[in-house]
Amino acid sequence: MTTSQPAHELTDLAQRTLTCCADIAACTEEPGQITRTFLCAPMHDAHARLDAWAAALGLQTREDAAGNWRATRRSDREGARTLVIGSHLDSVPNAGAYDGVLGVVLGLSLLDALKDTPLPYHVELVGFSEEEGVRFSVPFIGSRALLGTAEELLTVTDAQGKTVAQAITEYGLDVGQLAEAQLREDVLGYLEMHIEQGPVLEAEDRSLAAVHAIAGQSRLNFTFSGKANHAGTTPMHLRRDALAGASAFVLAAENLARNTPGLVATVGALRPLPGASNVIPGEVQFTLDLRHAQDEVREGALARLLAEAQQLAEARDLTFTSEVRLEEPATPMDPALTELLGEALAAEGHVSTPMVSGAGHDAMLLGHTWPATMLFLRSPGGLSHHPDEAVRGEDVEAALRVGTRFLHLLAEREEAR
Ligand SMILES: [Zn+2]
CATH class of the missing domain: 3.40.630.10 (Zn peptidases)
Structure with missing residues (x-):
């Protein structure tokens, strides 16, 4: 031939x-x-x-x-x-x-x-x-x-x-x-x-x-909750800013993915509430998309990020919930x-x-x-x-x-x- x-x-x-x-x-x-x-x-x-x-x-x-x-x-x-x-x-x-x-x-x-x-x-x-x-x-x-x-x-x-x-x-x-x-x-x-x-x-x-x-993928919805309040009258040390907490999470996810070969992590949608320039965000809803060729790596990364979210929330007196929307091996x-x-x-x-x-x-x-x-x-x-x-x-x-x-x-x- x-x-x-x-x-x-x-x-x-x-x-x-x-x-x-x-x-x-x-x-x-x-x-x-x-x-x-x-x-x-x-x-x-x-x-x-x-x-x-x-x-x-x-x-x-x-x-x-x-x-x-x-x-x-x-x-x-x-x-x-x-x-x-x-x-x-x-x-x-x-x-x-x-x-x-x-x-x-x-x-x-x-x-x-x-x-x-x-x-x-x-x-x-x-x-x-x-x-x-x-x-x-x-x-x-x-x-x-x-x-x-x-x-x-x-x-x-x-x-x-x-x-x-x-x-x-x-x-x-x-x-x-x-x-x-x-x-x-x-x-x-x-x-x-x-x-x-x-x-x-x-x-x-x-x-x-x-x-x-x-790659397998996990997609989750997250909510960080704090307390909405006046942007002018609430001093920094008395705030429970959900968006500041969520932002720390976004960077933590990026950092973990940058330091884990083959892992990609994306927060693609993020919604602060009530969403006004003079109100401290009392709640933030956002998504996480996590992908890797090996399921153990992705699952391990997700567990770490959930623990990280818990720590970030506690440190800022926030609460957080997460919901898995898709889990594809x-x-x-x-x-x-x-x-x-x-x-x-x-x-x-x-x-x-x-x-x-x-x-x-x-x-x-x-x-x-x-x-x-x-x-x-x-x-x-x-x-x-x-x-x-x-x-x-x-x-x-x-x-x-x-x-x-x-x-x-x-x-x-x-x-x-
Ligand atoms: Zn195609």
């Missing part, structure tokens, strides 16, 4: 990948912006653009009942298992052109690069219909359908009071066929290519990285697949050290059922969920090189089974 591709071929495919992303960006609910939420009508046009390319490769395509775009390439090998390659086609409002979409189009590009190369596994390429959770406030509806667990979401409603089941019907699909969206094959693994959506690769001057874990990627991706990176001259994903992805959900791995592409400016979101052509080409190398290595591994 050949392991190298003619250089110009992948350069052309990288260009075609970017053109296809731009074509799909034109399929939008809001003229002048990129907005493509779950089961919106323009998703049909996005699928049509992918269909045209897939048809030229002789791939069978379909839209499943959850609105996922699917393309299947069958192997001649008896007892062949299935590699799933995918990412999502929905977007946040006023999005960029690459979050999710790039991974789907890169998948198609890889199948194009290998169109004349027999593989000992089937490939199921999926453009997930929903990952962002914009319309129904529940993420991963598309990937859940592949696992056969989307049924329970059919009665969830959007802002207009429409259910998922109604949305599926209005889009022109048969909700009765949802069970057929489940992938009932022997899946050898899941590969997701995605822009990093952060500044790490750019800071390290790297094009690509494998992902070894998707880390998702380790499959070590063997991630190592194979690392081999492909090294073989193509890249640093193979894997990184952690701080954001959630379809691989987070699917990684609990199938061996999963991810390939990140550098995000210029670390920017995402923004119209200026970008990707470098050379990085797309590098991803194609590493991707084809990975598929070859995977073929060798499957043949040796």
